[in-house]
Amino acid sequence: MRLVLTEEQQALRAAVRDLLTDRAASPQVRAAMESETGIDRDLWTRLGRDLDVLGLVVPEEYGGAGAGHVERAVVQEELGRALAPTPFLGSAVLATDALLALDDEEARRELLPRLVSGELIATVAVAEPGTPWGPGATTATASGDGWTLDGTKTPVVAGDLADVLLVVATTPDGPAWFRVDAADVERTTLTTLDPTRRLAKVVLRGTPARRLESADPAGALERVADLATIALAAEQLGGLQRVLEMATDYAKVRVQFGRAIGSYQAVKHGLADVHSDWELGLSALRYAAWAADEAPDEVPVAAALVATFFGPAYFKAAEACVQYHGGIGYTWEHDAHLYYKRAKSTELLFGAPGRDRARLADRLGV
């Protein structure tokens, strides 16, 4: 196993950070968050066209970079650190991983190169109320040489932006994946706990769909979930590092009772604990990303491991960041709340800490 980044991977990080420092600073993130679409199209185009980081896990034959999950995690860490307003999770993670996990050559050839360039946005529609990850109650019915879908998927990551949706539904012979065009569904942008990540409700009513080839649709569902968990953990790691930095910087300059507040042990020791979580979590994330590339058998446990670790760890760090900023940390103007909301929302997006632990226990066989 390799837990240390290569020079190229570090260079990749520097390039992404440079772009985000320039294009995704706080005012830009806030502008995007209040905009109609919730994302910054120009930033998205630059990530695809200039940096070419939307297809790091995609093989070259489909227009990708043929790098891997370690590289993608590096990018995702930076995006999480900046709260960059992009549909990366939906398009470059969920939809991309689904196309790679399924066996539909035609869909890969048609969609992947356009996802990699950023000109097309796709996502995966899986969640339903009560079923955070599964076919749920959405049904697929054969009609002519295609299918129609009925049901409601929510929340769908980037569901209101996507041009193409990959939907999981139940057929008479079990779960299957379908491709649906955005024009054929009803979508509602949801009001979200986290204003920096758009989520939507997608209603399917006799929606025409093309079934995607797959030898093991249920297995693909698991794989996509695990890889998304690892990608999210990278984002959580980046956010955790950012809130630690914000709080540490502030603790050095804010003076009360004649001393910098960071000289008080209550604050210093609290930040030391957050730092320890960052060091530990970084190691776990590197391992999980390495496993995604090199050790597929270890992915189920590794993914459940990082989910169990990062949900509470990031939220605790974000909470500490608000706390150590005092009243100013509680204001809308300060960025601390954006991370607080992102942390809580990410912790719960695909389940909840208790469910993450239960999933880890399942996979450990206890």
Place this chain on the structure above:
Amino acid sequence: MTAATTIATGSPPDLDAFREQARAWLREHAPAPSPVTDIEAARAFQAALYDAGFAGITWPQDVGGRGLSTAYQQAFSDEEAEYELPTYPFTIGMGMCGPTVNDLGTPEQRTRYLPRLLRGEDIWCQLFSEPGAGSDVASLQTRAVLDGDSWVVDGQKVWTTNAQWADFGALLARTDPDRPKHSGLTMFVVDMHAPGVTVRPLKDMSGRAPFNEIYFDSVRIPADAVIGEVNGGWHAAVTMLGHERVSIGSRRRPKTNPLDFTAIAALAQRLGVSGEPATRERLAELYARERVLELFNVRLRQEAAAGIAPGARGSVAKLAGSMLARLAVDTVGEIAGPEIVAWDPEDTTGAAVALGINSTPSSSIAGGTNEIQRGIIGERVLGLPKEPSVDKGVPFRELKVGTQK
């Protein structure tokens, strides 16, 4: 001619071949784990380890080491993790005192002490803490006064691990009370068998006596026993504490630990509670903390091999290790309940779990308390300001220290 000297003169062995040799040697020579330490057997084993070329893998060749990179040490440690080798009496010498003598010792000191250490001929202890000076070790009161060409030492040390076996100690003593506390200390090598040294076992809360009280009553130490500079003892102490943190942090968990995930999961199974959701969640949490720390230590080793020093991050490993141990105490209690309150005298699991529970507090005290580690992380890693100090620049003799009323 020993394997070590044969190989030391050649070019570095192939890493995989080295690993293979280590595996084969351990398979043949690793003794069965024993609940009590047989000190003569431990010395013999250390000597055998040395002869086979597996002691001092990264130590310089001029003192009997093999001068190989940490990758070789790591390979050996990986293989060794399969066993419980009887090397415990040597951990302080090999992990802390030896490396400090290597860093700061004179050429004579290096050749006098280090080869013997590697061959298991000498056992060392660390004589820093005193009744009045633990976290604030620089406030210690044991005095060393120059008398002709030797130093005369009077004072008391406490909680000294392994002193019951020790041949030498790395002693920190005050040589100039008129200077501020950090700049009037000197480190010495003291012969633990010298006249005037008294070692008394001290029972710990688990009922065992792994540490001791040491009394120095006009003990004479030759002038050439100073490690580093006279009044430069703080620098020597910091050097040793750096080695200590790395040594504690990177220490592998014992192969059979009654409070690790595997053991507690097996206990849950035996008690018939393994399917309960609360049990499963607790076990998952314990696994996660354990695995994440293990991965952090792997990363530190890989970084060290790539030339990135762990620095103060050894404190993260130490702190996380002690927090993990506390979580394990909570976990085993929740899962086993009254089963670990009382047990049949023959039930070895009960005794092992109880020992685990009762020895856990040492992990957050020994080698620098958790509060001290958090302070180190806050100040040295995050760069947060220090607390205002009341003793800066004040001569030691004017200070209020630990045992004063």
